[in-house]
Amino acid sequence: MNAIAKVGAFAGAVVALGGLGSAVGATVGPLGEPERAGHQKHEAAGGGRAGHAGHGATKAPAVTGLNVSEAGYTLDLVEDRYQRTADATLRFRILGAEDEPVTRFETAHGKKLHLIVVRRDLATFQHVHPVMAADGTWSVDADLAEAGTYRVFADFRPAAEDEGLTLGQDLFVGGPHEPRPLPPAATTSTVSPYQVDLDGHLVAGKTSRLTLTVTKDGEPVTDLEPYLEAYGHLVALRDGDLAYLHVHPEGAPGDGRTEPGPEITFSAEVPSAGTYRLFLDFQHAGEVRTAAFTAEAH
Structure with a gap:
């Protein structure tokens, strides 16, 4: 995925899911490459730069979406704790050098950023498209009616970059909940x-x-x-x-x-x-x- 990716980035993700890749054929997760300096305080293990994997590739792609910061960019949720509601407003920024909000993005599959929101037991899935304000703050409505821990994936490509990124951060919805088992494999x-x-x-x-x-x-x-x-x-x-x-x-x-x-x-x-x-x-x-x-x- 020229990763949104949303899945897309499988993305349109589900996820290429910066921005969802537009190449014909497979557009999947990242191809690992050395990370640039910046935002090391946020780094987590795993993950890699987003890119393309073409037909006939034999090398397994590196995973993506596991890091909140990568290649000098950080996914910064304004709030990461919510009460249960079907119409929560998510707000976040993509931070670049010196923790300044990034405001210029390339368009991929009709959108400058694709957001995937899933509960960690994979019982819920949302592919939504936020709107960015002039100050670089994105906002979008999401259904957080069920309590639990969610993963938020931002799939985008900064205008300054040749490839896209998928960054991920956890979000917590208060209240009692019982994780649901994954459905069995089916076709x-x-x-x-x-x-x-x-x-x-x-x-x-x-x-x-x-x-x-x-x-x-x-x-x-x-x-x-x-x-x-x-x-x-x-x-x-x-x-x-x-x-x-x-x-x-x-x-x-x-x-x-x-x-x-x-x-x-x-x-x-x-x-x-x-x-x-x-x-x-x-x-x-x-x-x-x-x-x-x-x-x-x-």
């Missing part, structure tokens, strides 16, 4: 009245071709609508540490060869064997819907 997800079927398998360190087929009331959907300049966005999160990947589909609306459904095909790499949660955003009849899958990588 079908129902978002009534839609059904999405997954064909393909994740293979650690190799390019995996995944095809998702959308039907409505048992009939193929052949008029999917472009959403963030694609027919679908897929975000993958690794169970355990929530390592973030965002992948965009092969082809693009209007390229003369990509049909608007029922199939959306992705080329994706995951960095390791294990369990992943996949979130597909697609738009039909003017509404964006999200289908979720649990998948095992071997």
